[in-house]
Amino acid sequence: MDFEKLAQLDAADPLAHCRAQFVIPADTVYLDGNSLGLLSHATQARVAEVTAGQWGQDGIKSWNKHQWVQLPQRVGEKLAPLIGAAPGQVVCCDSISVNLFKALSAALSLVKQQDEGARPRHQVLSTRDNFPTDLYMVQGLSSIVGSERCELQLADESELLANPQAFITEQTAVVLITEVNFRTGRRLPVAKLIEHAHRVGARVIVDLAHSAGAMPVALDAWQADFAVGCTYKYLNGGPGAPAFIYVAKRHLPAISQPLAGWFGHANPFAFEADYEAAPGIEKMLSGTPAVLAMAAVDAALDSFTGVDLQQLRAKSVQLSELFLDLLESTGCANEFRCISPAQSHERGSQLSFAHDDAYAICQALIDAKIIADFRAPNYLRVGFTPLYTRFTDIGLAVERLAQIMADKSYLAPQFQQRHKVT
């Protein structure tokens, strides 16, 4: 491994300075930011301040004094430029799953209004290989409103991309699409799918779980209708950090959502018996914000200040290409089947490899302080977070992977037992 050359790449990296903002686990190469991003020093300090300083010293006064009440909007506005959204369209709240439920209901009622009395369409089109929670939320909503109002229709991802018109039809009410496939890392052409959907009057919900903070996203330019995403992956908001939801401004006056909690009320502190939705994006809120967790997200987003997202994407591609090149040069690439697309523009910020012993290989890698992850049935995933992953890290990861494959140390009994949840 030519570590001198890798050090030169690190020295020339315009984002190299970002790494110092993070707490990097000792002697560890962390390639799992696609599942849980690392802690930043600023986040650590903010959580301490909000806990001891604000909650500890100011108690209940903090809702006003430290503007806890406005956190969902404030964090939403801070996040908006990272996903290509103009102000007034994003709030931070709940989980992706819960936000999907709200977005699905809102999108279906929007299409019903638009179809005015004609037999309302009810199909929600998604991909079979989507992250399961996305599909479960459609199934859950369907069990409440009935399949005549909401019915999940599944398409094979490759077939949908090859022939979108065959799947996105006049019967389609909503297209629910995740930009980057969590298993394969395949990046779907969202703008093109939105165009197809709009042509037949369908609305689109985009799941940005594996996009936000990893690459430029252009929700407004794409004319997306709704979007959801999490903050615990590439945005480094922390375990279980609250998610976000985007609603295009043009839809805000017409839409409503069923989880109509008091934080979405036009005047929450009037404590009125009747619900009146807030006029703006606040109507997507439900209950009290998780202040400590949201404060962590707020601080984590500061590490994107001054970061050019095109540069971020360029580094992500460079890191993934380097991984593939180095793996090839070690001679062990052919032991794996790379299930991620060959072309970098068709990938997110991860690579996935199929191998019968992927679970054990992943455990052996973790034991060697290379943090990757495993997804059933047999995929090894490595994620690249351009803010803190160095080119040198890729060299170390591939070197150790090659070693594990050469000495077959992954066959040791301690790596075989499947007892881990992630």
Ligand SMILES: Cc1ncc(COP(=O)(O)O)c(C=O)c1O
């Ligand atoms: C594409 C996608 N959607 C949704 C989720 C999860 O959503 P939630 O925040 O509700 O756990 C994940 C990963 O956890 C994901 O990869």
Ligand SMILES: Nc1c(O)cccc1C(=O)C[C@H](N)C(=O)O
């Ligand atoms: N959200 C997660 C969790 O609460 C526990 C373990 C993993 C996760 C994940 O984020 C999984 C992730 N969406 C994935 O791509 O597999």
